[in-house]
Amino acid sequence: MTAYVELHCHSNFSLLDGASHPEDLVARAAELGLPALALTDHDAVYGAVRFIRAAREHNIQPVLGAELTFCADDRPENIFHLTLLVETQAGWHNLCYLISRGRANAPKGSAVLPFSELVGCTEGLIALSGCRRGEPAAALLRGESQRSVLSIARRYLRLFGRNRFLVELQRHHLPGDELLIPRLAALASYLKLDCVVTNNVHYALPDGHRLQDMLVCIRHGVTLDDATSMRRLNSEYYLKSAAEMAVLFPDHPTALENTLTIADRCRFELRYGLQDLPPFATPHGMSSSAYLHRLCHEGVALRYGPEPPAEVFEQLTHELAVIERAGLANYFLIVWDIVRFARQQGIPCQGRGSAAGSLVVYLLFISPIDPLAHDLVFERFLSDERRAVPDIDIDFDAGRREEVIQYIYERYGEAHTAMACTFVTFQRRSAVRDVGKALGLSPEVIESAAERGAASGTEDTADTAARALLDELAEQLHDFPRHLGIHSGGMIVTGAPLMGRVPTEPATMADRVVVQWDKDALEEIGLVKIDVLGLRMLSAVGDAAALVAGSLGRPVDLDALPFTDPAVYEMIASADTVGVFQVESRAQAQMLPRMRPANFNDIVVAISLIRPGPIQGNMVHPFLRRRLGAEPVAYAHPLLEPALRDTLGVILFQEQVLQVARDLAGFSAGQGELLRRALGAKRATEAIERFRASFIDGAAGQGVPRETAERVFEQLLTFGGYSFARSHAAAFAVLVYRSAWLKRYHPAEFFSALLNNQPMGFWNPAVLVNEARRLGMAVFPADVHLSTAECRPENGGIRLGLGYVKGLGDDLIRRILDERAMASFASLDDFCRRTRLGRRLVERLILAGAMDGWSVPRRELLWELGMLHYREDGLDLAWEREVMELPPLSAAEAMLAEQSVMGLSPGDHVMSFYRSQLRERGFLGSRELAACVTGLQVRVAGLLVVHQSPPTAKGFHFLTLEDEDGMINVIVRPKVYERFRSVIRGQSLLVVVGVTQREGSASNLLADCVLGTL
């Protein structure tokens, strides 16, 4: 019986040259009975980790490799391919190195390596001579002399040795194949080299060639009709069976057998782990464990004072022992060092994720939350059972995160430091647009297809066949990697230089490199990653604390705030939360008045409840009803009570998945964790089905009825990967409390800081300014005499910063402030003469109200500006003074002008100009609406500030209208939305006629009709 292994295979990680996911190729290989499969993407191992996982699941041996792009040393335009397979660890090292060098040598997204760079870097690699673009084949196709082809082949022979260089034979029924193949075979025989057959696979099934053609078009930005010369001529590049390959090469049985021999030699397996981290330099050569121990004990005194409770030491001893057994002390020291640096520099930071369950992490000041006081479980983070390197994700002040990254680069060196990559994938819209262009469809057809879902294209009579093809191909393209991005914060730090551990390549940002794996791949393969994330709320809270310190004249220690202030909880419970971290959204504002959080733990629950998992699992309302006592707490099975008692029978936290799996189905903690990961992973359907079976079996073993077990498993499934770890929610809750505390007691400082850290949060700056005014704060305009670049508190109100005037960058603001420091501006003429700001900018400053200080009406200032003969960089200002009496801008005109130059207005809310008129016509304001009972038909009007249609809402749209007193929540049913779509999408001031709905103290308006004119 013939057997075969494909040794030259591209997945869609050859980026726009390969039309199947690695998983699909592996699954097809399994169907065909191939014992092994190689993955040889172009200059990359992007897909290697997913490929290895899939191969293991299908019991297929994965062979790692890549197809590299070289150029002749003396002629860089002479480009050729070489197929490389990894035989040993040294081979992996060399492959990573060569890919990295090739990538570093070419513009982002491509790679090319001068051939001489191969010298000395071939150990452990097996080379196949390549496709038609391989050097020997290309030379033969060009009709070069025998001598020249022989000398090419001899170069490879010298580099790799007879044993590790094979001549690659491919037959795709292309013109010239029948000459090329015998000549390559003759070359091999003359040099006593072995041959090997491959199929240069680009898709799993023959049909894949259509998508492959599409990708080629997208890559070259051409249409299918124009791409004839670039497309492959036929559909032969699919994964073939041993029998099919045997038919293709009847004269080369050995070359077929050689595929198995080669695969058998390439049994290298990837392994990483802690040995890859650089050793942390401890003082006096202490062991890392001893040093960690000492740091923790210092932390005990700092966190708990002179009389720490005994349980602190118990827990500390336990955790240190687990850390010691897992060999993680060095890792903790490295993370501690990063946080220490940030704290020394005054960069706000705090850990998130499961790390917050660890006392050690708290004592090292990595996490803000005491796990003992909040019942957080260390084992979710690290346990003897699960020896994987735990994640420590740290949020830093977003504005200063770069300093932390620089520190890590300097501390460990460029060669040892890189960021994780991300794969930017095709989404439905981008897929439709790109495929549509490649099909040569008109822009209108493409846009209408992109706008509507794939399913709703039936009424389209024009070119239905093309539309069907478009939909089909776009659907197949969905989730394909398109190009590389940089992960927002995942850093890899290695002891040995990175280039030999994993390939790197340049990122868009200068001097940054990324590794060729994203965070999921890194985690799966065990390459330690440290997440240095930027969180704007940390910046805002840090800035606000600094402003408060400035106002009070003494430092404010937010770390020392107890989480106990009833006034803070009262504010949160009344949904007075605009600006507050995590609980400010429309959905939170609807839920909070019903839930009425009253302590820290309630906040932890509140931010975990409004998440896709609980919402999709329909758990929010049962939870609230149970909390209010309107419905008894019920469990799907009594065995679930211990795990779910805390959350009234509802699954909210990741930890509960593990507990439920243990209590109901007898899963070990390790199995439970694997289940939890599968629930959160993409493409894990098969794994989940296996878990479902063992879950139901396990439950049956404990006497749980099958349907109960099924139902609980379904709940776990909808709960999915969206949930928070309790420890993560607790770390976030700290920031919720602190931001709420700042809003409650220091609103001017807090709102100033929020405005200075935009964009962030749920609401735009204009809403924040209106909210500040609703809270009774005066909002003063940006002012060339008084403002700095940033917003800041002033007399209990907020003075807007000059930075809000559009187009006024840091440099120009600096120029204004420097001039002002020398002497105040006496007049418009004086201002222009001294700052030489562009006329447009001065105009904007006038319209923003920033020049009201001379008590000259804005319209007169504009007139004056028009009379000024001045050039920005000119010499003199000629000034024809002519006084002109002009009517001042009306309040509404002034407001609209402010909006246009700043995106917000310090003056009255736009709705207040219409109020008396609206009242006469019987419209309700937000405050009156809030007092309405259910079922009233009313009319309201407001400024549209938020429009949401979450995928969980099944076509419902949620609008938030704002008026001078607050917000109006409008629910628009799918049918109503269809009817008024253009109004809703096109207008900013809306009139809504609808019926009131009350839930607790929250009120909504169910829209019947939406109009765009007042």
Ligand SMILES: [Zn+2]
């Ligand atoms: Zn090639």
Ligand SMILES: [Zn+2]
């Ligand atoms: Zn290829």
